[in-house]
Amino acid sequence: MSLLTITFALLFYLATAILIGGVAYKIYIYSSTPVPLKIPTMPAPLTTTGVVMRMGREVVLFESLFKSNKWIWIFGWMFHFSLLLVLLRHLRYFTQPVWSWVVLIQPFGRYAAFAMVAGLLGLWARRFLVDRVRYISTPSDHLMLALLLGIGLSGVAMSFVSHVDIIDVKMFMLGLMMFHWQELPPEPILLVHLSLVALLMIVFPISKLLHAPGVFFSPTRNQVDDSREVRHVADWAVHFDQ
Amino acid sequence: MAASKFEVPELKGYTVIPLLQKGASANIKSFLANEKIQEDLGFPGELVEDWHDKAIEKMGELLGKYRGLRVFMDACVHCGACTDKCHYYLGTRDPKNMPVARQDLMRQVYRRYFTFAGKYFPKLVGARDLTREVLDDWYSYYYQCSECRRCSVYCPYGIDTAEVTMAGREILDSVGMGQKYTNEILGKVHRIGNNLGLPGPALTDTLEGLEEDIEADTGFAVKLPIDIKGAEVLLITPSADFFSEPHVESLIGYAKVFHAAGISWTLSSMSSEAGNFGMFIGNYEQMHKVALRIRQAALELGVKRIVVGECGHAWRVAYSFWNTLIGVGAGADDPFAKMLQKQLDPRYPQPAHICEVTYDLLQQGAIKMDKEANDHRIITFHDSCNVARGSNMGGIPGGQFILPREIIKSVANHFYDMAPETVFEGTFCCGGGGGLLTDDLMELRVKGAMPRMNALKSVVDAHQVNFMATICAICKAQFTKVLPYYEFEMSMVGGVHQLVSSAIRLDPNK
Numbered sequence: 001m002s003l004l005t006i007t008f009a010l011l012f013y014l015a016t017a018i019l020i021g022g023v024a025y026k027i028y029i030y031s032s033t034p035v036p037l038k039i040p041t042m043p044a045p046l047t048t049t050g051v052v053m054r055m056g057r058e059v060v061l062f063e064s065l066f067k068s069n070k071w072i073w074i075f076g077w078m079f080h081f082s083l084l085l086v087l088l089r090h091l092r093y094f095t096q097p098v099w100s101w102v103v104l105i106q107p108f109g110r111y112a113a114f115a116m117v118a119g120l121l122g123l124w125a126r127r128f129l130v131d132r133v134r135y136i137s138t139p140s141d142h143l144m145l146a147l148l149l150g151i152g153l154s155g156v157a158m159s160f161v162s163h164v165d166i167i168d169v170k171m172f173m174l175g176l177m178m179f180h181w182q183e184l185p186p187e188p189i190l191l192v193h194l195s196l197v198a199l200l201m202i203v204f205p206i207s208k209l210l211h212a213p214g215v216f217f218s219p220t221r222n223q224v225d226d227s228r229e230v231r232h233v234a235d236w237a238v239h240f241d242q
Numbered sequence: 243m244a245a246s247k248f249e250v251p252e253l254k255g256y257t258v259i260p261l262l263q264k265g266a267s268a269n270i271k272s273f274l275a276n277e278k279i280q281e282d283l284g285f286p287g288e289l290v291e292d293w294h295d296k297a298i299e300k301m302g303e304l305l306g307k308y309r310g311l312r313v314f315m316d317a318c319v320h321c322g323a324c325t326d327k328c329h330y331y332l333g334t335r336d337p338k339n340m341p342v343a344r345q346d347l348m349r350q351v352y353r354r355y356f357t358f359a360g361k362y363f364p365k366l367v368g369a370r371d372l373t374r375e376v377l378d379d380w381y382s383y384y385y386q387c388s389e390c391r392r393c394s395v396y397c398p399y400g401i402d403t404a405e406v407t408m409a410g411r412e413i414l415d416s417v418g419m420g421q422k423y424t425n426e427i428l429g430k431v432h433r434i435g436n437n438l439g440l441p442g443p444a445l446t447d448t449l450e451g452l453e454e455d456i457e458a459d460t461g462f463a464v465k466l467p468i469d470i471k472g473a474e475v476l477l478i479t480p481s482a483d484f485f486s487e488p489h490v491e492s493l494i495g496y497a498k499v500f501h502a503a504g505i506s507w508t509l510s511s512m513s514s515e516a517g518n519f520g521m522f523i524g525n526y527e528q529m530h531k532v533a534l535r536i537r538q539a540a541l542e543l544g545v546k547r548i549v550v551g552e553c554g555h556a557w558r559v560a561y562s563f564w565n566t567l568i569g570v571g572a573g574a575d576d577p578f579a580k581m582l583q584k585q586l587d588p589r590y591p592q593p594a595h596i597c598e599v600t601y602d603l604l605q606q607g608a609i610k611m612d613k614e615a616n617d618h619r620i621i622t623f624h625d626s627c628n629v630a631r632g633s634n635m636g637g638i639p640g641g642q643f644i645l646p647r648e649i650i651k652s653v654a655n656h657f658y659d660m661a662p663e664t665v666f667e668g669t670f671c672c673g674g675g676g677g678l679l680t681d682d683l684m685e686l687r688v689k690g691a692m693p694r695m696n697a698l699k700s701v702v703d704a705h706q707v708n709f710m711a712t713i714c715a716i717c718k719a720q721f722t723k724v725l726p727y728y729e730f731e732m733s734m735v736g737g738v739h740q741l742v743s744s745a746i747r748l749d750p751n752k
Contacts, residue, residue: 026316033309036526038562039402041394042631043640043667058398067668068323068396076321076398126322131262133322135337136346138368140359141320206358207367211399214317219310220400225634227562228591231574236307240530240567241578 005172005184008194012176015201022205023213030217036234040223051224058221071126079119079148085112086155093170094177110159117152120145144207147200154193164190248685250727251333251692255700256661259326260335267336270686272385272678275420282429283528286418293417294372298355300416301348301409305356310405315352317399318342324393324403329670330386333689338383341393341403347379348406381419384410386686388676389522390627395667407676408524415523423680424519431532435514436481442511448484449509456494462748464501466493466509471543473508475500478516478536478560478593479551480715488736489718492552495739498746499600502609507549513539516556517715521563522677530567533559537568537582546587549594552737554714555675558632560593595635597713600742601645604652611745616654619709621741622701623647623659624694624721625669626714640666646713646738653745658705664697672712674720684723691724698730711738 045051057063062080066073089109092098124145127137158164168185175182184190203209216222233241277287290296305312324341326332331339338344346368353360353369360369370376389404414420430439440448449466456464467473477500483493500507513535520529540548548570550560565571569579570586570593586592603609623646635641643666650657664670673690701707712718712735721735 030309030313033305033312034307035309036307037566039310039405039632041391041400041402041667042634042642044634046634046637046639058400062398064396064400065321065323065398068327068398072321072323123321130322130325132259132325132337132340133320135262136320136322136325136340136342138320139365140363140367143366203359208316208319211317211319214313215399217309217313218317218400219313220394220402227565228571228593228637229573231565231569231571231576231579233566233576234307237526237530237566240527241569241576 004186008184009176009181011198015198019201019204026205026210027213034234035219036237038223038227038232039219040225041220044225046225048224051222075119075122078115082112082116085109093173113152113156120149147196151196154189157189162189250688253696253699255696257332257693257696262337263335267334271382272680272682273422275422275425279425279429280420283425285415285420289418296417297413300413304409311409314401315349318401323396327393327396329693330690333692339386344383344387344403345406347383348410380410381414385421388671388678390671390675391631412524424522424677428519428528431515435512437515437517438481440481445511460748464497466497468509469511470508473506473545475505475507475547475549476540476543476545477507477509477549480516480553481514482715483551489715491740491743492737495743496596498743502746502748503603510539516550516553518559521559533567547590548592549596549599551596552713554626554628557595558628561633564593597645597649598635600649610747611653613655613745615745616741620656620705620707621650621654621709621711622707624710624712625665626712626717627671630667630669649738653741658701660697660701670694672717672720675716679716679720688724688727695728710735713738
């Protein structure tokens, strides 16, 4: 077993643990923090079904962003939807036999990488071109885009420029999952891709990527408009009822 | 036009997103509350010595009590969707008035003290120590936000800057930096029962005077009853309705509606205020204490229904928070709330907005209107932010937009809406909400009104609109003051029930 394989195997175990543990911890914090008042952004749905639909539109279509700014919406939605396709396509490296629907989306997933890169470039361009967005951008905002772009470009390079023996990569991944390690092919571009992915997994729970779980806990989006029909009191506020 | 020490924006009829200008409104600061005002509310009289530690401690407390704040601090990705949505940014060009930048004033500190990345890599994630400079920035810019929630409509995660502003003000109050205007008013409510500090006898006098005026005007003995035990309806209305113009015209309108429909009603001298500035400073305890007077009045007078007059933030508090705070509503299973809910008539929504009452009566045909009485008016409607984005009416989706408009169309023949992106949930704040309706913030108020004034100008030019109806006491007071800066008549603004008042038939035989 090469040192490289051992390093990457341990790196991925660590990254997975941080990602899952970190996000689970954040979700625990969010869900255990009380919501003392009804603050849905109105007009809000009058039923729970309505709230599920609202959240669905928000998460799938980015409804509020669409209302807000068409450019951010186009680039943002293009990036996220492509990322989803790309991620689903990557399931083929973690399953044996490969599920038939994953086979089906394979060609779409391959080309979605370009849309993903284009979306990221659009979002990054705004950070330079629009004075308001330039003003609010921090170094980490730029680095996050660089990181995602690095992952996208190294992925595209492996698919379309310098092919990597995908069977070996898959053996490595399956080996990690079965705790029966297999050698990782020492291809530089692959190592770059995997390192950046591991880095992304590690920073996920301590960065703005928390918007992904966060949106589901946003009281302005997930509350039902029923304040007159149902009394809603947080535990810490109960003592006000003498 | 009123003389001004600052440049009044020029109206184009539509609002252009300006290039930012750093520090453009840094000099705009509302007066600090003095020791007496602060201590009356149980806050430190002046900036405490260990303000840094106290502020961070308070922030930690709030992060543990409010899920919204916790999520909003983490979720922002700096996408920029909100950057052009705040009327104060559009009017002042100060980048710290962009919603995200206003939130970042707190988020930077949150990251520094409460997150791994900010503790170890502050520069990277834009984290900052809480310095005196930052604290002063908080005071300036958290009192340049009207908590109108327009940004929350457009944020992909629903981040509500109002919640951040409220937390900011709560922290500032807890270290001794309160705002004079809001906190002084809160003291008055606690001492006297209303924001204006109008004592019971003065109130009774005013109401008697109004009754005489109405009778002289119409020939009908329309009453404005106060402290009547056993009345059907308790009306809770902003105290401005008792003697500010044009507010009082709407009060007369409510009285005429109750008169024409034959509903017995009463005001309360002990609880003569719908407004609840406790919300503005984000302080649950203050908000609760102010609201308790309404519960007490309802119990003492034995009323069956509680109706709220034309007041934006009061209606948000009433609609969204009263059930939580004082049990005015339905669906409770605890003794505190059940005590009141048993008394209230379950056939009516509790609380109800006066527009819900009037709209229902119109639907039933219980009141009749002569629309021609408003023919000299060409009307538009300004959705007040707290009604639009913080409440509902009629229990139907978007009822808060539909009901007032339907009432206007039932009492008048000429109605035109303003541009779609400036009404309904996208409505622009009047510029004076959220505790900013004070003369020391006049520059901010005038500049913040600009997007609304542009939309108004557009319908004035296109349809000769001469009346902007609204259902908020703060909007009415703000526009009365600000319209002249933009060369509009101050009498252009008025209440929906002012229109009702003109058109309603008082003769039961007709």
